[in-house]
Amino acid sequence: MNGARSLLTTLAEAGVDVCFANPGTSEMHFVAALDTVGGMRAVLTLFEGVATGAADGYARIAGTPAAALLHLGPGLGNGLANLHNARRAHTPMIVVVGDHATYHKKYDAPLESDIDAVAGTVSGWVRRSTRPEEVAADTAAALDAARRGAVATLILPADVSWSDGADSAQSAAASAEPAVDGEAVRAAAETLYSGERTVLLIGGDATRRPGLDAAVRIAEATGARVLCETFPARLERGAGVPAVERLAYFAEAAAEQLAGARHLILAGTASPVSFFAYPDKPSDLVPDGCAVHLLAPHRGAAAALQRLADDVAPGTTASLAPAARPELPSGELTAFTAAAVIGALLPDDAIVVDESNTAGVGIAAATAGAPAHDVLTLTGGAIGYGLPAAIGAAIAAPHRPVLALQADGSAMYTISALWTHARENLDVTTVIFDNGAYDILRIELQRVGATSGTEPGPKARELLDLGSPAIDFVQIAEGLGVPGRRVHTAEEFAAALADSLAEPGPHLIDAVVPSLLG
Known part of the structure; x- marks a missing residue:
């Protein structure tokens, strides 16, 4: 078999059965091999940062490694922010990066770059396969590294991918837990x-x-x-x-x-x-x-x-959080009334992907007594994580509702993830906290003392404002295949959230809330 098929066979035999991909020319033999290797689901994303974020979300929920396929150094570069988050989360992930054919690299073609060096900034393990005979063993080693909680990056040159002579290999059994000290x-x-x-x-x-x-x-x-x-x-x-x-x-x-x-x-x-x-x-x-x-x-x-x-504490049992929900609020929709609505309506066994940032200030308290749920958070601080991670979480647990709580500014980094929500018909409800600003930066502008106690000037204010022109998240969502709805009051938000949670499939709610700074 060729190198690409060897890689896929080794992954599939180890139970890695989902690959989030944004491929290019150097990965075409990997793409073709997907139809010859059973048990591997390929999920297309429109941006590499969505692929890496989706793989991260998948692995956090599934507890097993996920795979991502990227195109050369620029593709890896586009996926870097969410690989940074995955590294900070110790997410088990295998990143396959295609490269030019080994004999083509000396020509310094336009897409040539130092993939190994870039990958090293976010990976706990990096290797380049140089012959098809090495691919299976390299893939098995990547699996072992991923199971130890690392982002493992395997670089696959195009000629190694298309050349025959490769075989599959078995990785070690799931890595044993470290011994207690x-x-x-x-x-x-x-x-x-x-x-x-x-x-x-x-x-x-x-x-x-x-x-x-x-x-x-x-x-x-x-x-x-x-x-x-x-x-x-x-x-x-x-x-x-x-x-x-x-x-x-x-x-x-x-x-x-x-x-x-x-x-x-x-x-x-x-x-x-x-x-x-x-x-x-x-x-x-x-x-x-x-x-x-x-x-x-x-x-x-x-x-x-x-x-x-x-x-x-021998023989003791831990106290448990009691069941409690906020009353459904009425009137103005704010960060706190929106949080109360979420706490009142959060379904059983939900997965909450939280990139609400400043607008999510009240969510933890409002959901403390809601039905038991999982929360995935922005481990590395690199924004644009929430919408991609919701893809992976929904694919890892298709029987569980996913609620993506998303700040407006960071949503725009990876808004194309909504297209994959629609394409895969994922049960994800996205709530955009739409305050029309980078509110966290407005706060930080004061905290770092950059304005010396005075009001920020017009140029500074302009750099933190998202309202000119206003972003129409409903139109964007509908253009990407996701039904959208804009709400301005607590009652409207409650109705929209209840409707979205009751109907399987992707939905987006544009929740217009005021800035925390007024």
């Missing part, structure tokens, strides 16, 4: 017994039910405070799930949450720092005099927490 567990237990104020900060695989249960047991038995990292890859929450507060985004609020701690135990996450530097403010959010202890990295954090809970 008994010494780290013992040290954490001693810290918790010390009587000094302790914060347990969780992330990685600890934000699923087993890790949450263990973390809350520990906190309730010892008096420690448990917090979840600001942007977890996948967080289970809602009624019947142990409730854990997230570390705040703004550094000042996060510092208040951590204030007075003498010990910080990390389980599946890194020591907290501010997202950006600010004049005369510290970047490190760990309080002065607070000792930091690593219990476990992102993989194996849940198991380490369970061991620790059995040591310090």
Whole structure:
């Protein structure tokens, strides 16, 4: 078989059965091989950043590696932002990047670039297959790397793809979970017994039910405070799930949450720092005099927490979030009344892909007692994640409703994802929080002191305004095959959301809300 078929066969035999793609000429033999290899679903996206974001969303929900197919260095470049998010989420992903034929590279054709160097910025594993006989083994190695929580990039030259002589190979069985570090567990237990104020900060695989249960047991038995990292890859929450507060985004609020701690135990996450530097403010959010202890990295954090809970809280059970929903609001549609509508109507077992940014300020509180659901968040801060991730989540769990909560500015980065929502007939309801501005940047303009306490000038204001001309999300959605509806009041939003959730397939609601800054 040729190299492309060898790659696809190895992936399919390992259970990787979805590939999100935006191919080009150098990938045509991969495309042709899709019809000769059973068990592989190909999902077309209109932009590489949609393909990589969709693969990320798929893998976070499925718990197994997803594949993405990109065209040469520029295609990889277009997909880079969502690969950055995937790297920060430790998403198991295999990225196949086609390249020029090996003998063609010396001519420096217009699309020639250093793919290896670019891939290295977002990948935990990079390899280039140079002969068709290497492809199967290289693919198996990529699978093994992905299962360890890495973005694995395999570069496939066109002639290696089309040449015969390749075979398939088997990757190792699903990578074993890291062993729990008994010494780290013992040290954490001693810290918790010390009587000094302790914060347990969780992330990685600890934000699923087993890790949450263990973390809350520990906190309730010892008096420690448990917090979840600001942007977890996948967080289970809602009624019947142990409730854990997230570390705040703004550094000042996060510092208040951590204030007075003498010990910080990390389980599946890194020591907290501010997202950006600010004049005369510290970047490190760990309080002065607070000792930091690593219990476990992102993989194996849940198991380490369970061991620790059995040591310090034997025989206990964690408190669970009670069922509670907001009353349906009426009147003006704002960030907070919209959140109340979502909390009141969120369906059972939903997947919430949250890129609502500033307009989503009230959603966590409003949905705390809603039926149990998963939340996928913007792990790396590179916007344009939500609409693509909703594709992957919906394909990974076709029996579950997906609610994509999307800020207007970041929606425009990957708005073409709606076309794939329609093409694949995905059960995704997208809510655009349409405040006509980059509201987060309006806030940051004040926080960084760039205007020295004065009102921003007209040029600065213009760069943060999305209202001239206003973006018509309903027309865009309908042009891409997704029914759209614009709402201005809480009652209109509730009716539109109820209708969308009741009818399978993709929908978009353009929720016009005022800026938080007035």
